Amino acid sequence: MAVQGTGPRRPTIEDVARAAGVSRGTVSRVLNGGSHVRPEVMARVNSAVTSLGYSVNQAARNLASGKTGSVAYVISEHHEHLFGDPNFGNFVRIFSRELRKQGRHLIVTTAQDYEEEKFLGEYLTAGHVDGALFALPHEGEALLERLARTGLPLVVQGQPVGYEESLSWVAIDDEAAAFEAVTYLAGQGRSRIATVTGPLNTSSGRGRLAGYRRAVGLGRSRGWSVEGDWTMGSGRRGAHQLVHRHPDMDGLFVGSDLMALGALEALREAGRDIPEHVAVVGFDDSAAALAADPPLTTVNQSFEKAAVEAVRVLGQLIDGALSGPQHVLVPTRLVRRRSA
Amino acid sequence: MAVQGTGPRRPTIEDVARAAGVSRGTVSRVLNGGSHVRPEVMARVNSAVTSLGYSVNQAARNLASGKTGSVAYVISEHHEHLFGDPNFGNFVRIFSRELRKQGRHLIVTTAQDYEEEKFLGEYLTAGHVDGALFALPHEGEALLERLARTGLPLVVQGQPVGYEESLSWVAIDDEAAAFEAVTYLAGQGRSRIATVTGPLNTSSGRGRLAGYRRAVGLGRSRGWSVEGDWTMGSGRRGAHQLVHRHPDMDGLFVGSDLMALGALEALREAGRDIPEHVAVVGFDDSAAALAADPPLTTVNQSFEKAAVEAVRVLGQLIDGALSGPQHVLVPTRLVRRRSA
DNA sequence: GTGAAAGCGCTAACAG
């Protein structure tokens, strides 16, 4: 390579070493925590770093250490819709903020079809990232299956059905949240409480139904639940069905705010006043809950906390500070509004 | 370094070279497009690559080439709200998809406060990324100022006020879109058309007003416009003001769907039927436009196209295939619904 | 504690 001209070359660790009057190795030690380095030397090195405006070259560090310093947020084929979810942006924001504290970067990876998903699988397993955060999977996620086998440090958002034991995950405590919501309805004097659930092939759908069942008692739950699919339309249909099946229904727990919006419509059509005739509780504490008429009593999920936890666990997994898979249940909070 | 045991080492370019019976350099050439390599050799190398399950080590490549292979999506301090915007997810999705075609990764970077913004600035200018996509800035964006000076390949989403000439950007053609919308109103026989604009310190706000003015004629525009701030409330107030100032108003062009929702309310309160008394056109073609009563005639922005263009331009900028700053105006499309 | 030196895996210039 030709002699470098007078062009402004980025300072390297070598430059810092020279300026501080130490060896390259010592500078490296300082850069990586400064253990086994005398305080005065450390100070000298640090001041050289700042005065030279030095900043480490990630690529070189990665190559030498075998670590990439980045983490993938994996959105698989089936989760395209997540992009339309306002929470997605929040996750990205929190993830990248928390990862930065660990000195890592967030790389958003998506697979929009089967072909890309294969490509993504190769990419992730080829050592391009130190770990991955996996967006809310549902049953039969092929990519998850594959990653699970490779041993790549991995934290799943939500409980991965079928891998509850073998993988690490951070999830909302759906069961407890639903239990609390339904118990609250009961505490309001409601005794004939029905539910519109989420899809029962998702852990959220299942968990919330389980909480409902525990609260009303198993005997009571027969015929008082209808499965929805998170959409407003399914909430409307579900509530319609329920209110006609059980005209004396006085409480309704709906698996999501959006579905609850639909349910509200159906109940109104059936001539029910909310909350006088039927008290309604939603789930998510989304914007929709506030916009609803009447505003929805609902379950707040603290996505923030869940996201922070996920990154924390992943970091420890990557650093080898944790032994087996970790499971974190993040608590929820009931938000009282006018619908119940 | 100790002798590697029998552990499954990732194959390197060297292994591929040996398997294919060529030199490392040749493999590298094949990996990088295969120019100046005989087809048969190329085939041999490629088959070695697949049979060995080889995939390139980014870190090593980055170190050797001085390129990082990644691009930052910069969300500065002032754009936190973007995370709540459903379009954000779309941008991320499209950006990462398009970048992958260029062999690049998307890194989402955020600065949540001034301190972090400084940190981010250092990060970006320290050569960690090959280029950056900058989210819709508004006036006086300090980070943009800084990046503009460093010469980092950069494409801005939206017209950066103050840097229209010096930076590359991809934006909606607001002026033309507004012109089309207002001309459409005129074509419907409306002759007393008012407007509620977006904030006039944004290029979108300004551009849409300019289009309105060109369509109605400069003389006409005096007193027929009120500035809003993109919120529903500001749309309501604006329309309220206008309808009382000009009781004979028969057309209203609103700078965003959300503001239009508010405007609809105000007009109804003032006893106006839509579109009989006042025809209303919004902007964005958002979900709100469809949900409105009546559904809004509005301007569709093709975020998809804008995002694709931004990545294309950035890629060329990084590759040095382009000389000066590039400016792309993405056309829009008027979507007719019942409000006008 | 600190220095010296051996790579990490790849690209790119240079011969031929």
Add this chain to the structure above:
DNA sequence: CTGTTAGCGCTTTCAC
């Protein structure tokens, strides 16, 4: 067209 070779900047033993 292809092989050879010199680094890219850093981490990490291994001595001292």
